Amino acid sequence: MKRKDFLKLTGLSFGAYVLADLPAFAKVIDPQAALDRIDTSLKKELADVALNVAKSKGATYADVRIGRYLNQTIATQEKRVRGLQSTESYGVGIRVIADGCWGFAATDKVDKDNIAQATALAIAIAKGNARFMTEPVRLAPQKGIGEQTWATPIEKNPFEVPVGEKVELLLAANQSALDQGANFVTSNLFMINEQKYFASTDGSYVDQDVHRIWPTFTVTAIDRASGKFETRDSLSAPMGMGYEYLTPGSPYKIDGVPVTLYKDRYDILADAATAAQHAKEKIGAKSVDPGKYDLVLDPLHLGLTIHESVGHSTELDRVLGYEANYAGTSFLTLDKWESKNFNFGNELVNVVADRTQPGSLGAVGYDDEGVPAGKWDVIKDGILVNYQTIRDQAHILGLDASQGCCYADSWNSIQFQRMPNISLLPNKNSRKVADMIKNVEKGIYIVGRGSYSIDQQRYNFQFGGQLFYEINNGKIVGMLKDVAYQANTQEFWNAMADIADEDDYRLFGTFFDGKGQPSQVSAVSHGSSTAHFKGINVINTGRTI
Amino acid sequence: MAILSKEEAQAILTKVLSFSTADECVASLSGTDEGNIRYANNAVSTAGAASTMSLSVSSVYGKKVGSASINEFDDASLKKAVERSEELARLSPENPEYMPMLGPQTYDESLTYAESTAAIDPAVRADMVAQSIQAAKDEKLEAAGFLNNSTGFRAMMNSKGLYAYNRNTNVSFSVTIRNQEGTGSGYTSNSFNDASKLSTLSMSKVAAQKAKTSAGAKAIEPGKYTVILEPLAASDLVGWILRGFDARSADEGRSFMSKKGGGTRLGEQLFDERISIYSDPLNPELPSPTWEGDGLPLKKTTWVENGVVKNLSYSRYWAAQKGVDPLPSSWGMIIPGGNSSLEDMIKSTERGVLVTRFWYIRSVDPQSLLLTGLTRDGTFYIENGAIQFPIKNFRFNESPIIMLNNVEDLGKTERSGNILVPPMKIRDFTFTSLSDAI
Incomplete structure (x- = not known):
């Protein structure tokens, strides 16, 4: 079959090949089958089986999640398809409190008998583990909310777009980079649809349809003579959107900045072409002189710094020690919050947690404990004012309700505290990026996510990026390479000197944030406008071996 | 079942x-x-x-x-x-x-x-x-x-x-x-x-x-130090090396194993001559399957001998392109060590840092395999052949390629995760900043 014929095929034509092993319980499906729906009344009937068995066996609380997790991944490399896979993972997870202790069990056999058996197992596990318990679980009250539905507001379901059309777009992006002199290019498109049904003994029955999408690529340029190579990744963001994200809109341009950026529409073809030029330019770019610089950080870069230094440090389970053996704990101990005057950053720093933001990866109607999505301040005028909590933690902060931060990455994973969208608020006053750059005498403008590392209590971090530009006397004068900056979280956020207004506000996202043992992934967005940080330590990362 | x-x-x-x-x-x-x-x-x-x-x-x-x-x-x-x-x-x-x-x-x-x-x-x-x-x-x-x-x-x-x-x-x-x-x-x-x-x-x-001995850590200045890496710390870093032993990436010019002007570093002295690296599915301390994904048998393979790169892995496709036999990449990695105990290594150290483990390690530059990350869960200052006091954690920026050229001593090999590795004494290890994390 010729490529042209292949590209004409609809979604019906493909299953999978040559991708890595499937996750446990997932199976390859016909992409067309992703469009099938499971009847909500059937899910309610099945959920009630679990709730009734749990109550009859002495559970003081139970919740059921019937989940159908659809995942489509397309991977290409230069002129060929490297992998293409549609999978479905379908099953039921039941969580109970018995003898004051949590128990959990799951089954991929979605029928009444197996659900009843799994519920009994969850209760047996709860009772068995009660001997290791130090104090009984205390759940924040959550009134039953009856039958509810919520769906990501998408314009075009990515799973309805023929696979051939999506493959063609990626191969065209690759060609676009190759035409501009790239030596290698890989591109990927990740699409996720979580069809989640939640029910609890509180009297909540919530049906949700959540979509996420992430187009991305890496372009490589090689200089054989010097033996050097450089890469440039795409300047897209993973989004809580449909396929409309890939319909090019107007690019976002900033006066005096030699990079084309994108807001809620992404032009992969144009970005791939520019990426090839950037990768080649990077090879010959000036290697940075280490020292103190003012940094002007684009939202597509700053989002990761927010994620690591603000997002993770304000997770209450970390503060309490539950992640000590893996992700770590947090420097934002409860006494700092209780003091009401812990100076996290200067007064320009205002950070909100928000599970309602349209287009974001963390947007839902309800969390995986049936708690309605909300929005709250985490850092207010530079002061630590709140954390991220779930139902069994809320009492620790004296809250009378959970903040709705519970999430499980699958029906067979136990839900636990995960990060909501954590975003830096833009300047309330009019402030343009171009004017901010004019104020910088000696600085570096950074775009895109690069290397990242932070300690287990979230004090000391180091970040790289995709593109670095030297700012000299208020003007961008050329590209730099070998740049990474190191700082301490509190010092860094106190060094924020300026931030652009909402016209510049954009979402950064991370699709596979890992936490927990066994590890679970979650997806979360971080919005911000471009911000200016004074006197940050920059190191040179170039080495010769 | x-x-x-x-x-x-x-x-x-x-x-x-x-x-x-x-x-x-x-x-x-x-x-x-x-x-x-x-x-x-x-x-x-x-x-x-x-x-x-x-x-x-x-x-x-x-x-x-x-x-x-x-x-x-x-x-x-x-x-x-x-x-x-x-x-x-x-x-x-x-x-x-x-x-x-x-x-x-x-x-x-x-x-x-x-x-x-x-x-x-x-x-x-x-x-x-x-x-x-x-x-x-x-x-x-x-x-x-x-x-x-x-x-x-x-x-x-x-x-x-x-x-x-x-x-x-x-x-x-x-x-x-x-x-x-x-x-x-x-x-x-x-x-x-x-x-x-x-x-x-x-x-x-x-x-x-x-947990007890690391309490009350003092800050010392970041910089270049002689370090003694416990097997866990050593495995945290050397585990990154074998990723570069793919012949295709090296031939294509996009790995630290690529050579200036084209070609690969196969046959070059890339490490200190005390460093050898091999894989062996039948090693009783680190057994692995004896076949890989597409059915090729996995055999004992020497990757580095006395510091010289001896083999790169070839997929069946790339081997056919290059006219060589395919060689599967390995699961597990074995670095033979010496006879020194950790105590011996500390005794012979005038001034240095003992590292229990590293954390949040990420690649900074794939061309040199420069990595960054931090020490964690027990970092100690050594002077005059003895541990003096616990110290605050450091961020490092170091390449394991460079590190394995700065070998002072290797101890007895033991299993750490999927690697058999000795404790290592390394000179001029680069710590770039301090962390308050405990």
Whole structure:
């Protein structure tokens, strides 16, 4: 079959090949089958089986999640398809409190008998583990909310777009980079649809349809003579959107900045072409002189710094020690919050947690404990004012309700505290990026996510990026390479000197944030406008071996 | 029970292939039984168990490949999976890099299965965790840990007569023990095929000791130091090296193994002459399967000998392009060491830093394999041949390639995760900033 014929095929034509092993319980499906729906009344009937068995066996609380997790991944490399896979993972997870202790069990056999058996197992596990318990679980009250539905507001379901059309777009992006002199290019498109049904003994029955999408690529340029190579990744963001994200809109341009950026529409073809030029330019770019610089950080870069230094440090389970053996704990101990005057950053720093933001990866109607999505301040005028909590933690902060931060990455994973969208608020006053750059005498403008590392209590971090530009006397004068900056979280956020207004506000996202043992992934967005940080330590990362 | 014997798996796969009408067909069957307990603040937080088995079938027409997977094993389901993969293969684009399947191969009998691990049940798991928690409580410390054990099998049969089977067990354990004030923290982790080699109690005692001795850390200036890396710390860094031993990336000019002007560093002295690296599926301390994904036998392979790069791995496709024999990349890595004990290494150090482990390690520059990350859970200052006091954690920026050129001494090799590695004494290790994290 010729490529042209292949590209004409609809979604019906493909299953999978040559991708890595499937996750446990997932199976390859016909992409067309992703469009099938499971009847909500059937899910309610099945959920009630679990709730009734749990109550009859002495559970003081139970919740059921019937989940159908659809995942489509397309991977290409230069002129060929490297992998293409549609999978479905379908099953039921039941969580109970018995003898004051949590128990959990799951089954991929979605029928009444197996659900009843799994519920009994969850209760047996709860009772068995009660001997290791130090104090009984205390759940924040959550009134039953009856039958509810919520769906990501998408314009075009990515799973309805023929696979051939999506493959063609990626191969065209690759060609676009190759035409501009790239030596290698890989591109990927990740699409996720979580069809989640939640029910609890509180009297909540919530049906949700959540979509996420992430187009991305890496372009490589090689200089054989010097033996050097450089890469440039795409300047897209993973989004809580449909396929409309890939319909090019107007690019976002900033006066005096030699990079084309994108807001809620992404032009992969144009970005791939520019990426090839950037990768080649990077090879010959000036290697940075280490020292103190003012940094002007684009939202597509700053989002990761927010994620690591603000997002993770304000997770209450970390503060309490539950992640000590893996992700770590947090420097934002409860006494700092209780003091009401812990100076996290200067007064320009205002950070909100928000599970309602349209287009974001963390947007839902309800969390995986049936708690309605909300929005709250985490850092207010530079002061630590709140954390991220779930139902069994809320009492620790004296809250009378959970903040709705519970999430499980699958029906067979136990839900636990995960990060909501954590975003830096833009300047309330009019402030343009171009004017901010004019104020910088000696600085570096950074775009895109690069290397990242932070300690287990979230004090000391180091970040790289995709593109670095030297700012000299208020003007961008050329590209730099070998740049990474190191700082301490509190010092860094106190060094924020300026931030652009909402016209510049954009979402950064991370699709596979890992936490927990066994590890679970979650997806979360971080919005911000471009911000200016004074006197940050920059190191040179170039080495010769 | 998701664990099939060699004969049971063979019977199912033979039946699967009997339904095939494609040019080539390969079927893989795998299953795992696993269980885990997670704990924190000296109490169990979650516990789980899972049993899974799945079959995947790939059918090929020419260079067109289609695959399907199922988790039901009645005859009708098996037949449907084959038909589905054939349907998909007919409609798929050609894979220009497709390689015809291998015929029958001969494999060594692997050592990856241990009855002691397969016998672990929920009660044994709970006891293993209870011992760890008790070790912390005895010292008025707080433990957080994770214990996971699994038994699995993997079998593969193709239409050219190849049949491969492997059964394996694994148990992995990690624990962080902290003092109640939050001023000291210790950690240990390891994994074994044979659970009789794992003691959660003795490992927890080591972590508890570190939690106590690391309390009250002082700050010293970042800079270049002689470091003594415990096996865990050494494995955290050297584990990155083998990723660069792929011949294709090196030939294409996009790895630290690529050479200026083109070509690769094969045959070059890339490390100190005391450094050798090999893999050996039959090493009893680090056994691995004796065949890899597409059925090539895995044999003992020398990657580095006395500091010289001896082999790069070649996929079957890339080997055919280059006219050489394919050489699978390895699972597990073995670095022979010397005779010094950790104590000997400390005694011979005038001024240096003892590192328990590293954390949050990320690649900064793939051209030099420059990595960044931090020390964690026990970092100590050494002067005049003795540990003087605990010190605050450092961020490092260092390449393991450069590090293995700065070798002062190697101790006795031991298992750390999937690596057999000695404790290492390294000069001029680059710490770039201080961290307040404990």
